[in-house]
Amino acid sequence: MGIRGVDQKPQLSPVPNSKDVGRRALRNFGTVAIDSVIPDPDQPRTKFSDDEIQRLANSIQDKGQLHPIHVRWSEAHDKWIIISGERRYRATKAAGLPSINCQFQEQELSKTEILEQQLIENLLREDLKAIEEAKAFEQLMKLNGWTGKELGVAIRVNPSRITRSLSLLKLPVDIQDRVESGDLSPTAAYELSKLPNDEQRRAALASGESLTGSTSVKKMQGKVRERKGKSAPKRRGLKQTFLTEDGWKITVSANKKGNYHEMEQALEQALDEVRLRIQNNVHLG
Known part of the structure; x- marks a missing residue:
């Protein structure tokens, strides 16, 4: 043949x-x-x-x-x-x-491609815990020399989500452990990360309450505002107000001068915050 x-x-x-x-x-x-x-x-x-x-x-x-x-x-x-x-x-x-x-x-x-595939699958399935996600973001950024914005483009994740996630790694290990165990919600932990040092972060948690529910976000925001008010002097900055067609008034202010690009990033983070509060059943009023 x-x-x-x-x-x-x-x-x-x-x-x-x-x-x-x-x-x-x-x-x-x-x-x-x-x-x-x-x-x-x-x-x-x-x-x-x-x-x-x-x-x-x-x-x-x-x-x-x-x-x-x-x-x-x-x-x-x-x-x-x-x-x-x-x-x-x-x-x-x-x-x-x-x-x-x-x-x-x-x-x-x-190694980067493997980690990208694993991270994307876990994000799509919502399988990662908050600290695991933050560490995976950090690892990918280090492997590639990426900024948070570049990582967001690469894996199609909003950069503001990456910024919020990475902020959890600024917390001391004992507070990170509380996030991993479920004793402290990621949203409340994010509020804690806004404080300037670990001493103030731990002081805000001194009550020892379990902070997993919707009320925890309001409590933590109040504690953070109180702590910030004691340590940060008021400075003159910018303030812009926007009116929507259905009657909402949205005010954006900062204790520093900025531009519209920075304002856009701040509004994106605020929108992510609103979505997180909806997911956590936080109610207005």
């Missing part, structure tokens, strides 16, 4: 190595032994709810694994490392299944 009769499709070796076990030729999807997969130690998300994992494990036992995890091969570990889908991986293990469905990353990715 000559050369036309030869199957020209490349074949996997008849004696497969660790990387090829469970895979099909020319396919980016397959099933591998779950013991051949390990989590990525640099994954932004570090904490998982046991209840959440168990619920997903029950679903996998009942309906099977509906979505594959995304993995890359590591010669150093002789294992597949998870790019995204660690929650599904943990649930599959908890379900007692011996194998897991995977999407295989063929093209080599840089």
